Amino acid sequence: MNRHRMRVWTVSLLTFCLMAAQAWGAEVFPAKPLELVVPYAAGGSTDVMCRTLVARAAPFLANQPCVVVNKTGGGTVVGSRYVLDGRNDGYTLYSTSTSSMMIAPVVNKTNFSWRDFIGICQTMLGSDALYVRADAPFNTLDKFVEYAKQNPGKIKYATSGAGGSPHLSVEGLAAVKGISMKQIPTKGDAEAITALLGGHVMAASGNPIAYQPHVDAGKFRCLAQFGAERDKAFLPNVPTYKEQGVDVVVDLWRWVVVPKTVSPERIKFLREAFTKILKDKETLAALEKIQCPVSYLPGEDYEKVMSKSEAAIMPLIKAAGL
C-alpha cells in the first residue's frame, strides 16, 4: 500500500476509535467537565462563592471538574436562557437566587419561570438589609418610619438595582407602613454604598457582605434585615422586619438548579453529589473564609421553598409597580 493510502486508513481508524470511545464514555455520567453558569460578572460575590463551591468538587463528580461560566446580561435573563436553551444533558448547572429565579422572570415578562427548573440543592440562605448613616437622626426602624411620615417623599434610598430584592423589600415596608420614599437605583452595591457614604442619599439597601465593612468602621448602621429569621453569620444583632412588626419577609436564597427536562437518574446523581460537596470539610472551610455561610436544603424541597417564596414576593412586585 502506498504511503498516502496508509495515512488515510490510519487517520480513519483513529477517528473511529475516538468516536467509539466517546460513545462508550457517554454512558457514564459525568464523562466530561460540567458547567456551573453564573448570571453575574466575574469577581462579584455570587461568582466568588460559586468558584469556591466547585473548586474542590471533582472527587464527587466522577473526577470531572466543574467550571464556572459567566453569562451576564439582561438582568440574569441571558444566563437563564442559556441554561434553558442548551442541551438538557445534566452537564449545565445554574446558580440562581431570589432575584434571578423569582423576580427577573416576572419583571421582564419572560416566557420561563422557576417551574421550568428543578432543584439540585440549596446552598445559601441570607437576607438583604436596610442601612443608614451612623450619624443619621434615626437609629431605629421606628424612628426611621416616623421621620418618613413627617417628611413624605423626602427620604431617598439607594439600591443596587431597580426591581431587585432590596428594592422590593423597602417598597414593601413603605406599603405596609403607609409612607412614601423614593428609590434611586444604581448599578450595584458599590455605587449605592458610595452614595450613602457621601451623604447623597439617606438610606441604602443591599447585600450585607458589601455593607458590613462600613458598619464595622462605624460609618453605617443597620436598621433591619428582611429574611424570615436573623442571619446568624452577618447580622445576629439586627432585628428582622417581622420582629419589628413589619409583615414583609424576603428571603435571599441561592439554589443550584438544572432544567427540569434533565433525566431523573442524572438529577439523582447531581443531588447526591452536591449533598456531599456541601458536607466536605475543605469546601466548607473555604466558604467560611469568604464569609458565605452554607445553608443546605436537599433538592426535593425545591417546590416547597419556591412556592413559599413566590407567595411572599408577588405582592411586593405589584406594590412596587413593576
Next chain:
Amino acid sequence: MELLTNLFHGFQISLSPINLMYCFIGVLLGTLIGVLPGIGPGAAIALLLPTTFRVSPVSAIIMLAGIYYGAMYGGSTTSILVNIPGEAASVVTCLDGYQMARKGRAGPALGISAFGSFIAGTLSVMGLMLLAIPLSDVALKFGFPEYFAIMCLGLSIVSYLGRGSIFKSLVMAALGVSLSFVGMDVVVGKPRFDFGLLVLGDGVGLIPLLMGLFGISEVFINIEEKTKAREIFETNIRGLLPTLRDWKDSLGAIARGSLLGFFLGILPGGGAVVSSFVSYAVERKISKHPEKFGTGVIEGVAGPESANNAATGGAFIPLFVLGIPSNVAMALLLGALMIHGLQPGPLLLQQHPEIFWGTVASMYIGNAMLLVLNLPLIGLWVKLLKVPYKILFPMILLFCLIGAYSENNNPADMLVMLFFGALGYLLRKYGYDLAPLVLAFVLGRQMEQAFRQSLIMSDGSFTIFFTRPISAVAMALGIFLLISALIPALKRKREKIEVEPT
C-alpha cells in the same frame, strides 16, 4: 516619616523573589493582552483569578494589578501601527499615532508612548501613596449631580476631537449618545431599544463597537485602497527612538496627561478612557498649532498615553481606601481580595497595611519592568509593518473576532461587531470622525443614569445641577467650552474642509 517606613516595608515585601516573579508575569501578560485588540485586562484577570487561590493575597494582587496597568502600555501598539485601538483607552492614540507611523515615525511614537506611560505610571503611584486618603474623601463628595456635570463637561470636549467640520463631530456625538441608550434601563430595570435581541439586552458592547468601528472598517478601507495600488509607506522608517525635539515637545503633554489621568481615574466609570480623550483635547486647545493635530503630532500621542496610565494609579484609590471598585478590573481585584478572606473596605488599610504598601511598592517596580520590556520590543513591532498586508489583515480580523467574543462568550457579539464594521466604513468614507462617537457612547449611558438619579434626588427640579457647588462649576465650564468652540465655526462663512477619508 511614617510614610517612608511603610514604603520601606512595602519594598521589602515586593522585592522578595516570589513577588518579583509574580509582578513580572503580571506585567508581561498585561502587555500582551494590551497589544491584542479587543481582549482587555478584565478578561485576563477573570481567567487568571482561579490560579491565585493558593497564593498569598499580596502576591495575587501584585500579579493582577500588574496585568491591569501593563495592559495600558501595550494598548498603544496596535493603535499606532495599524490604526486599531488595543482597548478603549487607546482610541485617541490612533488619531495622531497612526499618522506618525504613516510618515515613517512609528518608532518615536511607540517610544514616547512607552516613556510617557512610565513617567505617568510612576507619578500616579506616588500620588496613590501620598494622597489616597484625602482624595477619597473628596471623591465621596461627588454625588449624582456632580457625575452628570462632569460628564457634560467631558462631552463638550467632542468639539475638540474632530478633524473636520465641528457639526459633523456633533452629529457623531449625538449618534454615540443614542447608541448608548440601547439596553437595560437602570432606573426602571426593563430593556429598551434592543429590537428583542438578547445580545443587545445589556446594551451595545463597547468592545464589539470599537473593534467594528475601528478594526473591521480599517481593514475594509485598506483593502479597498490597496487594490488601487496605494503607495506603501513601510519602507520609510526613520529612527526608532524619540529625538530630543520630540522630548521637548512632549514633556508638557506628559506632565499634564499624568495630572489629568490621575484625578479622573479616581472617579468611577470613565477612568482611563475619558482621561485619554480629555488629555488630547487639552493638548490641542493649548497648542500653538492646533490645526496640525490629526496629522501626526507627537503631543497627541504623549498626552493621552500618559493620561491612561496615570488613571490606573487613580483607580486604585477607591478600591483600597473605600473598598469600592471604579471599573471592571478593580471589581475583579475586589473579588480576589474576598477570595483570600480579606474584606475590602475602610478597615483594610488599618488591618492589612501590607496589601496596600506591598502593591504600591510593586507598582514602582512593575512600571520599571514595563519600560525595560517595551523599549526593545519597539524594533520588533516596527518590523510588523513590513509584513505584507494580505497576511496581516486576516490576522487582524481574527483577533478582532476573538476580542469581540471573549467579553461575554457570546457569538452574537461578533455579528454586532461586523455591523459596526460596515457602519464605520461608511462613516469614514463620508468624512465623519469616529472619536466623538466613541466618547459620547462611553459617557452617554452614565450621563443619562446620573441625570435621572439626580432628578429623583431633587424631586424633578433641574436647578439641582446649579445649586451644588462642584456641579455648578463643571456645568458652567462645559457650556463655556462648547460655546467657545461653536462661535468660530458659526462665524466662518463657508466651512468646507475637504478631509481625506481615513
